[in-house]
Amino acid sequence: MASQMEEIVALVDRLEGFDAVEIESGTAVAEREAAEREADEPGWTGASDVPAPCLPREQVLGEAAESRQGFFVVPRVLPPEAE
Numbered sequence: 001m002a003s004q005m006e007e008i009v010a011l012v013d014r015l016e017g018f019d020a021v022e023i024e025s026g027t028a029v030a031e032r033e034a035a036e037r038e039a040d041e042p043g044w045t046g047a048s049d050v051p052a053p054c055l056p057r058e059q060v061l062g063e064a065a066e067s068r069q070g071f072f073v074v075p076r077v078l079p080p081e082a083e
Helices: 002-016 026-039 057-063
Strands: none
């Protein structure tokens, strides 16, 4: 474990001398790529957050493996709470 900690400290030391001021953030790159991708799509309006008509609830729920009272039924992923 001590050797792993030494490796981590060595990496941090290397990063301290790194000048990242001129590097574009990963978020900005992802946003730019998404905008470029959307611009190539037919019918693109210029904004990805423009409201559009929804599918009818019955149609969507009809595609679900299981639905009940207007909602999707999904398997439980958390253990039941202790009573």
